[in-house]
Amino acid sequence: MAEQTPLRVAFLLFPQVTQLDLTGPAQVLHRLGATTIDLVxxxxxxxxxxxxxxxxxxATFDEAVQPDILCIPGGAGINDAIEHEPTLAWVRRAAGGAQWxxxxxxxxxxxxxxxxxxGYRATCHWSQHHHLSAFGAIPVRERVVCDRNRVTGGGxxxxxxxxxxxxAAIRGEDHARLVQLSLEYDPAPPFNCGSPEKADAATMARYLALSAAAQPRRDARFAAAAVRLRSSVNA
Structure with a gap:
């Protein structure tokens, strides 16, 4: 077997991160082989x-080694993270030298x-998808979206x-198939309601009611972040 090129994957950590956004892909990406996972x-x-x-x-932002793959998970804490300049500065630095x-x-x-x-096609959790265009992205409602070296996943x-x-993009489809089998990733959800298109009206209404209180503040913070971005670009 040919020797694999070593890879370094850096995941951003911030308070109130959704751990499965990080631990799910970390478990998969570790099986690229010759891979180091950093939590920064x-x-x-x-x-x-x-x-x-x-x-x-x-590692801290100052200690982190340049990653080959930079991955940003989600979670409620993203509201604060987008307003934390040291976080944004490290993400920009890491992205500048990353392959992905x-x-x-x-x-x-x-x-x-x-x-x-x-100018990149991208996706995110369906409930916040409408914010992508404010940052200049091209919103795409797909589970995974690849555009050049940008790869974004849904919720x-x-x-x-x-x-x-x-x-699959890095090691080839045969290796990805092997990883999928090794993880027994063979989803068969007990309920067919994992997206707005599949959920029944009552379940959808309950979700929207539960999230309604937090949504206006989240909308305002994302809108403000988009304004700051535009201001920095035009400065």
Whole structure:
């Protein structure tokens, strides 16, 4: 077997990250072979996830080694992350030298806020998809979207599909098939309601009601981030 090219994958960590946005693709991408996974945060303190447990960073922004693959997960904490200039600055630096600039869920909105999706096709969680265009991205309603070296995944569980798509692009489809089999990734959900197109009206209404209180503030913060981006570009 030919020797594999070593790869370094960096995932951004921030408070209230959705851990499956990170751990799902990390499990897949680790099986690229000859791969190092870094969890990068502003500080080395444990980072609380939205699942109630913490993840431990392996490097700070100042310590992190240049990644070959940069991945931005999502989660409620993205609202604060898009307003944190040290986070945006590190993302821009890492993206500048990365072979692949990627995201899962609303992580693509942070890529957008950093000015990294202008003119690129992209996706994110369906509930926040309407914000992509404000950052110059071309919104596409697909589970995984590839545009040159930008690869974006939809909400949460799409991170596994995203990971396998990236494995295929880097190591070839045969290797990706082997990884999928090794993980027994053979989804058969108990309910056929995993997207707005499939969900029944009552379930959709309940979701929208639960998210209604937080949505106006999130909309305002994403809109402000888009304004800051435009101002920096025009400065």
């Amino acid at each position: 945060a502003a500080e080395r303190e444990p980072i609380p996830t939205d699942a109630g447990f913490a993840l431990l960073p392996t 600039v990627t995201s899962v869920c609303v992580g693509s909105l942070l890529l957008g806020a950093a000015g990294l999706l202008e 949460v569980t799409a991170g596994i599909d995203f990971g396998l798509t990236l494995v």
